[in-house]
Amino acid sequence: MSNTGLENGVAWYAIRTKPREEERVDVNLKSWQVQTFAPKLRELCASGFGKHYVSKPLFSNYIFARFDASKQLHHINYTRGVQKVVSFGDSPLPIDDKVIDFIKERIDKDGFIQLNEELKYGEQVTIKFGPFKSLVGIFERRIKETDRVKILLNTVTYQSHLLIEREMIERVH
Numbered sequence: 177m178s179n180t181g182l183e184n185g186v187a188w189y190a191i192r193t194k195p196r197e198e199e200r201v202d203v204n205l206k207s208w209q210v211q212t213f214a215p216k217l218r219e220l221c222a223s224g225f226g227k228h229y230v231s232k233p234l235f236s237n238y239i240f241a242r243f244d245a246s247k248q249l250h251h252i253n254y255t256r257g258v259q260k261v262v263s264f265g266d267s268p269l270p271i272d273d274k275v276i277d278f279i280k281e282r283i284d285k286d287g288f289i290q291l292n293e294e295l296k297y298g299e300q301v302t303i304k305f306g307p308f309k310s311l312v313g314i315f316e317r318r319i320k321e322t323d324r325v326k327i328l329l330n331t332v333t334y335q336s337h338l339l340i341e342r343e344m345i346e347r348v349h
Contacts, residue, residue: 188240188271189242190262191239191240192237192259192261194257194258196237198214198239201214201258202239205241210242211242212242213239214233214239216287217234218286219232231288245261245268245270249268296315297316298314299314299348304346308329313338316328326338
């Protein structure tokens with residue numbers, strides 16, 4: 177038997193939001209004392225003005241809410257910013273607690289979902305953007321308490337170590 181909390185009528189459900197209204201739905205549902213979970217990613221963006229981080233929803237146009245569908249479904253569906261509760265036919269689809277727990281386990285100390293694959297010493301990586309874009313190096317180590325890593329760059333004329341944001345590199349497949 178799955179652990180969806182349906183013994184007491186309460187379960188997690190996916191809520192489809194109107195475009196870019198995940199935060200509004202989160203706030204509105206919380207104001208009705210509905211437990212919500214709106215996982216976010218922190219993404220490094222590069223522009224002509226340098227690098228900066230932005231916060232984005234893990235799932236665009238979706239958040240999760242835990243409620244008793246038999247009592248609250250109508251109210252949830254008509255909350256400002258909500259498009260609908262994800263359903264099959266007329267029945268909302270509960271989400272197993274294990275799925276929510278799995279996502280929550282990936283939250284880092286800053287409250288963001290950590291999706292980066294763990295790199296191992298000696299793996300080949302490539303730089304995705306910035307002034308060193310497309311250069312290939314060897315992963316050496318993660319710098320503790322930061323999002324930076326140390327890689328060894330090998331080019332035709334020199335060999336050098338580089339400290340770089342983890343999000344700027346990816347494993348060579």
